[in-house]
Amino acid sequence: MLFKKGENLSMKVYTDADYAGSIVDRRSTTDCCMFLCGNLATWRSKNQNVVARSSVEVEFRAMAQGVCELLWMKIIFDDLKIKYEVPMGLVYDNKSAISIAHNLVQHDRTKHVEIDQNFIKEKLDDGLITTEYILSRLQLADMFTKRLPTKQFEDFTCKLGVIDIHSPT
Numbered sequence: 001m002l003f004k005k006g007e008n009l010s011m012k013v014y015t016d017a018d019y020a021g022s023i024v025d026r027r028s029t030t031d032c033c034m035f036l037c038g039n040l041a042t043w044r045s046k047n048q049n050v051v052a053r054s055s056v057e058v059e060f061r062a063m064a065q066g067v068c069e070l071l072w073m074k075i076i077f078d079d080l081k082i083k084y085e086v087p088m089g090l091v092y093d094n095k096s097a098i099s100i101a102h103n104l105v106q107h108d109r110t111k112h113v114e115i116d117q118n119f120i121k122e123k124l125d126d127g128l129i130t131t132e133y134i135l136s137r138l139q140l141a142d143m144f145t146k147r148l149p150t151k152q153f154e155d156f157t158c159k160l161g162v163i164d165i166h167s168p169t
Contacts, residue, residue, distance in 0.1 A: 003039045003161065009082075010037055011073060012089035014134070015066030016141040017048075019055040026051050028058040031144035032066045033160065034073065040160045042069060045144035059097040060116035066090050067123055074128075087130040093139040098131045 015032040022029070027050070033043040046065075052058045070088040077084045092098055101120045123129045142148065143156045 005037075008037070009084060010086065010089070011035070011070060011084065012091060012132075013066040013069050014091045014139060014141040015062045016093060016139050016145065017058045017062035018145045019052065019058045021145065022047065028052050028061075029145045030058075030062040030065050031141045032062070032069055033141055033144070034069050036073070040162075041073070043144065043160075044069070056097065056100070057113050059092075059094050060101075060113040060120070063090065063092060063097060063101060063120055064116040066092075067120055067129060070129060071123075087127055089132055090129050091132045091134050091139075093134050093136040095133055098133055101131060
């Protein structure tokens with residue numbers, strides 16, 4: 001992995017999930033990758049603990065996990081006495097989930113995700129995080145849960161800062 005010096009301190013996490021992706025138990029997989037100053041700092045792909053009843057539930061679990069990753073890094077910064085006061089970025093490829101996160105109007109479809117929804121909304125209202133929409137084909141977190149075409153996989157590994165040190169230049 002190649003780490004480049006950043007101009008300013010920035011924190012952004014890309015999160016995504018596949019709904020009922022496991023053919024064995026129909027559990028979903030949540031994945032995220034966090035960038036500090038444009039450099040990949042952490043990544044995770046994890047099966048969710050329970051079978052989700054809806055795609056909205058899966059999406060909010062993924063978003064909440066991404067927010068937790070950002071808050072964990074902020075705690076580390078606080079411990080290291082590094083001031084970080086800029087909102088942290090949560091990048092997601094589902095406009096509906098982003099919209100519901102910003103609007104706490106409850107619908108029958110979203111009652112079962114109320115805890116994650118309120119958790120995310122609280123961090124948005126506090127100014128700790130901002131949400132950003134990204135097209136699904138550009139979602140870097142897909143690399144950890146989905147089979148990608150070779151070209152897209154190579155593009156994503158480059159964006160993640162992964163290089164082949166044995167490759168001829």
